Amino acid sequence: MxxxxxxxxxxxxxxxxxxxxxxxxxxxxxxxxxxxxxxxxxxAVVPPLDGGQPLDDALLRLEQYSWVAFTSSNAVAATFARADRRGVRRRFARIRTAAVGPSTAARVEAEINRPVTLVPERHDAAGLAGAFPEPRADDWCFVPQSAQARPELVDGLRARGWNVDAVSAYRIVxxxxxxxxxxxxxxxxxxxxxxxxxxxxxxxxxxxxxxxxxxxxxxxxxxxxxxxxxxxxxxxxxxxxxxxxxxxxxxxxxx
The missing domain is CATH 3.40.50.10090 (Rossmann fold)
Incomplete structure (x- = not known):
């Protein structure tokens, strides 16, 4: 049988x-x-060694960014937890969002209650960088990430002319x-x-x-x-x- x-x-x-x-x-x-x-x-996911102040600073000037890019569900969770603590969640309403893959995208969509703007066909950091549109001179991308994050996304975006503000949202132990x-x-x-x-x-x-x-x-x-x-x-x-x-x-x- x-x-x-x-x-x-x-x-x-x-x-x-x-x-x-x-x-x-x-x-x-x-x-x-x-x-x-x-x-x-x-x-295990724990707060960054810098205490989260750079993440706070980025969230408080969120309107200056054209995009926010997430490469993990941990980054999504840490970012929105901090946004709630600082009372700035509503500032995500107009910013375009990118997620490395469907699981991360689903987590973002649950937080912002709208579809993610960009999910690449190739579900890794290099694929995400390559899927971004061409930047304008004043375009900035906010990347909250692990303190131990690999450089492919940030380096890939910068190589294409993007201004990138990458901060540690959490660290792995x-x-x-x-x-x-x-x-x-x-x-x-x-x-x-x-x-x-x-x-x-x-x-x-x-x-x-x-x-x-x-x-x-x-x-x-x-x-x-x-x-x-x-x-x-x-x-x-x-x-x-x-x-x-x-x-x-x-x-x-x-x-």
Missing amino acids: PESPLSDLAGRTVVVTRASHQASSLATALREHGATVVVAPAI TPTLSDHLVADVSGADAVVFASPSAVRGHMSQIGSDAVTGQVVCIGSTTAAACAEADLRVAAVAARPTDDGLVEAVVAAAHR
Whole structure:
């Protein structure tokens, strides 16, 4: 008898490395397909070391920007939390918005209650920079980002003539895993990475030699981080969403 679509991961243990506040939806989706899920956060999102003052300053002069560009849901959450604290959320009403992919776009749209202006076909920072329109002389783009953000978006926009104001909205740290959790992770059939920072965090937690299961990534940038860490990638999600990740895990498991 063919395996049910909702049990196609039965008997397999899958590690989810997202931050604890972001792991539940993916973990639930994997369990619905029969997987045993180990949530082992490789990253935690905390305020930037500068205390958030540069972010406050940018939000207070938001009308000066033509665009705001988001490369992660964490940046969206941190930016709008700070905007609410400063009472300036309404200033996003007229600014054009760009998001690196559909998941980030959905988070932006939930915050501003209108469609995002730009989502690139290629869902990474370089693709977002390349999808921007040509700037006018007085155009400025506001980029709230991780303190450890890669330079592709900012450098790409500046290379095309954009004025860019990039500020740290948050930073990533690596939590410590319990010995019991490390043991569960080490024996898993698959591990899922949704960001380069999760790859680096996971490696520092358990070491590359302890990753024995199939590696599944949300996109090409994360896959590149795995290659840098000498991890062989079994599958990359066709779409940078929870459903895309689950499909990639299933495909890797039955390949």
